Amino acid sequence: MEQRQKSELTKALILNESFKLFYENGFKTTSVDKIMKATKLTKGAFYHHYKSKKELGVEVISTHIQKRVYEGMIKPLYEEGNALELLENTFSGRLKSFSIYDKAHGCPMNNFINEIADEEQAYQIALKRIIEEWKAALVHLLERGQQEGSIITTIAPKAVAIYLISAFEGVRGIRKLYNDDQILNDYMSGLSLYLTQLKA
């Protein structure tokens, strides 16, 4: 196989396996050994491609996690249609699409934020970038709704955006404590209510 291609394939393998392990067991307690055991490669291979575990952590965030949030929560916001319906469909729809596995382990981004964001600026910056991208998409959509007359103009889009993101990330954590979806249903009722009140 071509060298460059092989290298990229290996890095992708490491990224995939480490994301999975970070998601299931947390960042700190997932050792480089465990990751490389999952890839069926060795530690030598790891330190050939990454200079440290920290570098891997940042890359997992800025590629894998960023992409995941973008696909699930940001991209749908740029579609056409009624702004409030789009919001409800995106937030509720995402929750409904989660598997038991996803529900039990919460949001990968939120897990990172709460586990390591206060320990290393590099993580902080990479995570902040995702939130900012998400916030920008929400603000854009809310402003569009206001311009189109479907959303009341008395609200500050930025404030609503932060409140929406906060509640979503919050409930993703809280769901971990329960063994059923009641809490998610309550959240979705709460969300629906909130959005209704934004209707012009």
Place this chain on the structure above:
Amino acid sequence: MEQRQKSELTKALILNESFKLFYENGFKTTSVDKIMKATKLTKGAFYHHYKSKKELGVEVISTHIQKRVYEGMIKPLYEEGNALELLENTFSGRLKSFSIYDKAHGCPMNNFINEIADEEQAYQIALKRIIEEWKAALVHLLERGQQEGSIITTIAPKAVAIYLISAFEGVRGIRKLYNDDQILNDYMSGLSLYLTQLKA
């Protein structure tokens, strides 16, 4: 000193120091050694009072953290006065009261939830108890508001309660990514707006 008193003092010391370290550095990466170094006692003393680190973790949650949430977010909800004002004062007031230290490290409960709730049922149960107590207080207050005619009766108190808790815990995490309070101000605007829309 009386034996029983001394024992309780030592346990309290261990609880205090471990809470602080868990809060600052996380549960998993805070070792028993580090905790006991902070107490200026030894590992032998620790395992005399606790049978495992897990037992300590559960006790930190069900005493220290439970009490902290109760004092800051639950107890104030049972005071007299307009329900919506009480809600705004409690949620916003709490955020405003946080020190830089508190803001940088997020919510101790939320940190535990996101770090270890999916790994051990004992933690899950202890944490769930806090959320349930909080939720019950919110539901109680919202129902009172409805009865008194200050809150619209078209909303489901349980759903609003979960949405309020989720957003609060969510923003406590997200704040970690920033070095200023802008995000908290946005959250508080969003909250204020939300509560206004519940007004009868």
Place this chain on the structure above:
DNA sequence: CATAAAACATACTAGTCGGTATTTTTTTAT
């Protein structure tokens, strides 16, 4: 085909982890 570089493997370090076994010190009850 030779040579260099990239990709990966092996073996190791010094330190940390939760937990245990054993001993010493302190306190309490008689």
Place this chain on the structure above:
DNA sequence: ATAAAAAAATACCGACTAGTATGTTTTATG
């Protein structure tokens, strides 16, 4: 005073940690 029990200290275990040093194999290029 003394024996029993509680509190705490000391020393240790095997497993694990991030990272390094030094090999070997594979691939690209002259």
